[in-house]
Amino acid sequence: xxxxxxxxxxxxxxxxxxxxxxxxxxxxxxxxxxxxxxxxxxxxxxxxxxxxxxxxxxxxxxxxxxxxxxxxxxxxxxxxxxxxxxxxxxxxxxxxxxxxxxxxxxxxxxxxxxxxxxxxxxxxxxxxxxxxxxxxxxxxxxxxxxxxxxx
Numbered sequence: 001x002x003x004x005x006x007x008x009x010x011x012x013x014x015x016x017x018x019x020x021x022x023x024x025x026x027x028x029x030x031x032x033x034x035x036x037x038x039x040x041x042x043x044x045x046x047x048x049x050x051x052x053x054x055x056x057x058x059x060x061x062x063x064x065x066x067x068x069x070x071x072x073x074x075x076x077x078x079x080x081x082x083x084x085x086x087x088x089x090x091x092x093x094x095x096x097x098x099x100x101x102x103x104x105x106x107x108x109x110x111x112x113x114x115x116x117x118x119x120x121x122x123x124x125x126x127x128x129x130x131x132x133x134x135x136x137x138x139x140x141x142x143x144x145x146x147x148x149x150x151x
């Protein structure tokens with residue numbers, strides 16, 4: 001007998017900035033492993049509230065993160081913590097570019113009008129489990145955020 005379709009409502013996990021103000025949320029969707037092709041990857045929907053900044057933080061090795069914006073638009077700013085190189089990537093829901101953030105690169109997401117990002121990463125996120133280290137929003141990263149948000 002064929003089973004009927006059904007709906008799952010994923011848990012919504014609020015996220016907070018350093019001042020303990022809610023800046024969006026994470027919805028865990030799927031954990032997948034493709035033998036001999038890729039390590040376990042986890043898929044989340046992450047939101048960033050309007051005019052908020054999520055991050056910056058740097059993931060501990062071996063965590064790799066990949067983002068694609070599925071609703072709205074955002075700026076992702078990365079900094080290679082070894083070389084200091086800062087890069088800015090504008091993502092929106094009409095282009096579906098995928099940004100890959102290797103370990104050792106701090107990153108942040110900000111959005112003028114709010115956004116929803118599909119996050120595919122190699123390690124699980126859950127409250128209280130921090131495979132990341134908070135970094136300072138300073139220098140070129142801070143300039144990029146101010147320029148984007150026009151503040």
